[in-house]
Amino acid sequence: MAAPLSAWPWEFLGNYKLAVYGLFLGKAMYKRYQEEAMDQINWCLHIFIICMLRLFVHQLWSSYSSMLFLTRNRQINKQGVDFNQIDKEWNWDNFVILQAIIAALVLYIFPTFETPSVWSKNGLTAALVLHVAVSEPLFYTVHRCFHGEFLFTRYHSLHHSSPVPQPLTAGNATFLEHLLLAVVVAVPIIGTFAIGHGSISLIYAYVLVFDCLRCFGHSNVEFIPHQIFDAAPFLKYLLYTPTYHNLHHVEKDSNYCLFMPLFDALGNTLNKKSWEEQRKNSLNSGVNGRVPDFVFLAHIVDMSSAMHAPFLVRSMASLPFHTRLYLIPLWPISFAVMLVMWAKSKTFLVSFYYLRNRLHQTWVVPRFGFQYFLPFAAKGINRKIEEAILRADRLGVKVISLAALNKNEALNGGGAIFVKKHPNLKVRVVHGNTLTAAVILRELPHDVTEVFLTGATSKLGRAIALYLCRKGVRVLMLTLSTERFRKIQKEASADCQKYLVQVTKYQAAQNCKTWIVGKWITHSEQRFAPPGTHFHQFVVPATKPYRRDCTYGNLAAMRLPEDVQGLGSCEYSMDRGIVHACHAGGVVHSLEGWKHNEVGAIDVDRIDLVWEAAIKHGFKLISDTKHKD
Structure with missing residues (x-):
């Protein structure tokens, strides 16, 4: 049974708790249009605005701490934020609602707060004095009490259950803890009003600075130069650092202060390693950290998916991508960013995870999907991919894997042009x-005798056709190019060539219930499939499921091994812990330590070998067939 006041009263509401903000906004609008209220301060409006600003502050800090391309060398705890931590901190914003409700109750009980000034020259000074004299020692005392066995187990352990401090971790605590924190926040504000120096600007300034400092301490990014403390040693007792607070999460019986280490020094709870660790982290900020064994070079798909990046809204990135209506107003911003990225930008790091204690990173080429189909953009895109490969080679990366359009055959021959141009590359x-190809083939029914293949002369289509004809499966290869078909057919042995059949129209597949789609097909083209057909596919973007009497597979994918650590974002539309098969293929290449480059045409003889290696390392096939409702 949960301890009293540990759960939040509105926990059962889920995301409907956000309606509380709507109540404040509705009340504010109602008061705005009441003539008798025009001469009064619209407190509901101010509470609503402050709530929105507080959420924005936390989001900005969260985005900054997750921008690995800026912060990777400044991170204190190098471990990634995984799905488990994100789920635990999902309701981090409960305290904003709580303090808004408390503020409304205080204003209702003490209506004398109705007519404060906009600015008071002595207000901030008075609030600062009250903060140092009351809030800091009060928080220190209460916080230290919560580290006693009884209170820690029942209440404070939730906050410390997050292995990697993040700005949103600051709000992840029990109801009782935030009730007491609300008192800490309220004392300087109410005290300043009580002595006649309160103002609207004071409330905004104190609350937002309070939140900024809390996020700063939990950011897991050390960006305070140690030279500041060397020049003025007394400053280290006036403002804590992310390193200082991180030590509290690692060694829980020290560094209890709110913002000022002075109180830890007075209480003899200051961790002796605080300044040494801060100096060390500051010095390491200019040094490249651990070199990844494997890099997956991804790209942006479209305007919507660009907003699925882990450093934007991490909760959204932790779920499979789909277009969300509330993101539509942000499309102009995404479009503007695209133009900037198109003009001048570099490949950047967006996420990482550990597998077998090896670091795996995802870099992104700053190009959107449609740009890959613009003839004049090909040279620039290849230049960016080449720069990423050369950078990985300089760093000492062992394997770099190209995603989807980055290995387009028409663009760079499946990566072959880079290997040919740089024959001495150490990175594979x-x-x-x-x-x-192995995943698509393993998803086919064991008793299949005939398949219909679109995109039949592509790199994947060729490999699938040659593999199936060896198994005695008849392959209807949709292509208008007889020359390309004949070339593939000649690669098969003489006794298998009869199983490869060229077709030029979709009508040829009217009696075939197994379609392998390597080229986007329209609704009218899907009509030729007989009822009960299953569409396997390797086309990007995936084919839309129009037929109610057919089933559709997702893009070829595999579930990562269970010992993956630090993974906290979904790969495009894939579920948690699932990556595209080409991503998994690169990981297997790295784990096996293979020394060859896998570029250009697929070696059909290696399909079974690569599949067995993937299974050996714990990768699993995904059963993702879905029915169109």
Whole structure:
């Protein structure tokens, strides 16, 4: 049974708790249009605005701490934020609602607060004095009490259950803890009003600075130069650092202060390693950290998916991507960013995870999907991919895997042009399509005798056709190019060539219930499939499921091994812990320590070998068939 006051009263409401903000806004609008209220302060409006600003402050800090391309060398705890931590901190914003409700109750009980000034020259000074004299020692005392066995187990352990401090971790605590924190926040504000120096600007300034400092301490990014403390040693007792607070999460019986280490020094609870660790982290900020064994070079798909990046809204990135209506107003911003990225930008790091204690990173080429199909953009895109490969080579990365359009055959021959241009590369360049082909083939029914294949002369289509004809499966290859078909057919042995059949129209598949889609097909083209057809696919973007009497597979994908650590974002539309098969193929290449480059045409003889290696390392096939409702 949960301890009293540990759960939040509105926990049962889920996301409907956000309606509380709507109540404040509605009340504010109602008061705004009441003539008798025009001469009074619209407190409901101010409470609503402050709540929105507080959420924005936390989001900005969260985005900054997750921008690995800026902060990777400044991170204190190098471990990634995983799905488990994100879920635990999902309701981090409960305290904003709580303090808004408390503020409304205080204003109702003490209506004398109705007519404060906008600014008071002595207000901030008075609030600062009250903060130092009351709030700091009060928080220190209460916080230290919560580290006693009884209170820690029942209340404070939730806050410390997050292995990697983050700005949103600051709000992740029990109801009782935030009730007491509300008192800490309220004392300087109410005290300043009580002595006649209160103002509207004071409330805004104190609350937002309070939140900024809390997020700063939990940011897990050390950006305070140690030279400041060397020049003025007394400053280290006036303002804590992210390193200082991080030590509290690691060694729980020290560094209890709110913002000022002075009180830890007075209480003899100051961790002796605080300044040494801060100096060390500051010095390391200019040094490249651990080199990843594997890099997956991804790209942005469209305007909507660009907002699915982990450093924007981490809760959204932790779920499979789909277009959300509330993001539509942000499209102009996404479009503007695209133009800037198109003009001048570099490949950047967006996420990482550990597997077998090896670091795996995802870099992103700053190009949107449609740009890959613009003839004049090809040279620039290849230049960015080449720069990423050369950078990985300089760093000492072992394997770099190209995602989707980054290995487009028409663009760079599946990565072959980079290997040919730079024959002395130490990093292995991998397109990962061998495992993609293996996954598609393993998803086919064991008793299949005939398949219909679109995109039949592509890199994947060719490999799938040649593999199936060896198994005696008849492959209807949709292509208008007889020359390309004949070239593939000649690669098959003489006794298998009869299983490869060229077709030029979708009508040829009217009696075939197994379609392998490598080229986007329209609604009218899908009509030729007989009822009960299953559409396997390797086309990007995935084919839309129009037929109610058919089933559709997602893009070829595999579930990562269970010992993956630090993974906290979904790969495009994939579920948690699932990556595209080409991504998994690159990981397998790295884990196996293979020394060859996997570029250009797929080696059909290696399909079974790569599949067995993936299974050996704990990768699992995903059963993702879904029915169109």
